[in-house]
Amino acid sequence: MSRSRQEQVATSVPGAVGAEIGASLAPVDAELERRYPGDPGTRQPVHTVYVPGDAFTAGTLRSWGDRALAALDEHAPDAVSFAAAVGMDPALAGDVYGRVRAKLEREPVEDLRVDFEDGYGNRPDPEEDETAARTARLIAEAYRDGAAAPYMGIRMKCMEAAVRDRGIRTLDIFLTGLAEAGPLPDGLVLTLPKVTYAEQVTAMARLLDAFEEARGLEPGRLGFEIQIETSQAVLAADGTATVARMIQAAEGRATGLHYGTFDYSACLGVSAAHQASDHPAADHAKAVMQVAAAGTGVRVSDGSTNVLPVGPTPQVHAAWRLHHGLTRRVLARAYYQGWDMHPGHLPTRYAAVFAFYRESFEQAAARLARYAARTPGDAMDEPATARALAGHLLRGLDCGALDPAEVARAAGLTRAGLEGFASPHRGHSEGRPG
The missing domain is CATH 3.20.20.60 (Phosphoenolpyruvate-binding domains)
Incomplete structure (x- = not known):
């Protein structure tokens, strides 16, 4: 939405309130980042x-x-x-x-x-x-x-x-x-x-x-x-x-x-x-x-x-x-x-x-592929579920349960793409196939 369009929309709360809230929550934002950085994205041994x-x-x-x-x-x-x-x-x-x-x-x-x-x-x-x-x-x-x-x-x-x-x-x-x-x-x-x-x-x-x-x-x-x-x-x-x-x-x-x-x-x-x-x-x-x-x-x-x-x-x-x-x-x-x-x-x-990992592979890969392509399916998945699906496939790859070629074929994603969904907070662009 353009700035001129934004200015035409009526609001009631002064902008200073949002700035005040942001300042008051800055310590909380920092604390969340420090205490809960998310999964490191590295291999976990089985x-x-x-x-x-x-x-x-x-x-x-x-x-x-x-x-x-x-x-x-x-x-x-x-x-x-x-x-x-x-x-x-x-x-x-x-x-x-x-x-x-x-x-x-x-x-x-x-x-x-x-x-x-x-x-x-x-x-x-x-x-x-x-x-x-x-x-x-x-x-x-x-x-x-x-x-x-x-x-x-x-x-x-x-x-x-x-x-x-x-x-x-x-x-x-x-x-x-x-x-x-x-x-x-x-x-x-x-x-x-x-x-x-x-x-x-x-x-x-x-x-x-x-x-x-x-x-x-x-x-x-x-x-x-x-x-x-x-x-x-x-x-x-x-x-x-x-x-x-x-x-x-x-x-x-x-x-x-x-x-x-x-x-x-x-x-x-x-x-x-x-x-x-x-x-x-x-x-x-x-x-x-x-x-x-x-x-x-x-x-x-x-x-x-x-x-x-x-x-x-x-x-x-x-x-x-x-x-x-x-x-x-x-x-x-x-x-x-x-x-x-x-x-x-x-x-x-x-x-x-x-x-x-193998018995759930096809379903997990198909769900993640649909999510990545924004294609409707039999489940309405959210970003958290996409992270879980990508993490599941990555763990299967790491231990040898799954092969890179079959995962790429079924999910339409390279390893880098899977990592982007699994750990979007680490600088990857969530929702963008690799």
Whole structure:
């Protein structure tokens, strides 16, 4: 509308009122931008694999892939037997099974966390010092040689008094070793476990500040995941959601909230037989985490199952069905990442993830294509839905469930176009195909 046309339209509120409102809300605008920047638009791994520090070697990643493939060969050597074992739709079985095997050969682990906490235990200081230094060397070599997982890092001991100094020293040794080997890898991930108070998160942020200053790194270069394993991390003594405070206490460094199935369940008194990611207590904790993290750019991860797919084939199949079902369940609840504790979990992790994206692919791509072209259809989608559709397709591409060519063909969008819809606040033009 031209200015002359605007001047002909009658209004009643003086222009100064709008200016006054804008000035009064400027601090709120800034606060919204600071606290809720939206999703970072980077790849989120579908899982995190935990390996004790003393067990981690240069061959760990390939070993996990080979052991997972061997489990398939022994217990489900073809698509039909695998689909029957896990309860998968037979119509998807051939494609999914082939993609699972290809994934295990190409990229068996998406995110590896070398564990210095529960999986490692308390060791003599010289031993943990040496393990931390060796871990840094092996991870640096893996990134240098192109053999690394997309994401790699460590889980240190927590900030509780009994192990605080040990955790700080291990993290320092690890990060120093990485920094001396060359630039820190983009896929570096750090995990702070057993957090109960926001002040412990602030302490972790302060520790990383000090390391960046000592090494001459850009402020804020290092981020970390917060592990939610205690009741105090979800609900504070005053009844507020502690986890929301923790995100702010990280001062922009928090990258994820990871649910700890067994520590959290035990903290609430759940008996061992019922400690699982589908327990009502787990659903409540993850829902609080999800709401606290929404819009902040912090991702939420589910925990793990401790039922291992080992032993005779019927026992392996039972464990696979359980893991496959739990993975599908949390994907539907928008928790796109979980933990895997055994190589035998990899086939069902990837099978559940791939089937989740493939069975909804055609509909999601068609809806986004109609939205991008402003074509009427059987759903009236809004920008928020377009963001969700684009994000869904991008996650499918990242993990290998979908291929770029088929997505471009069905959605009419390149990856850049999908990213424009998924993260319009990051400078893309929403509604414009790429």
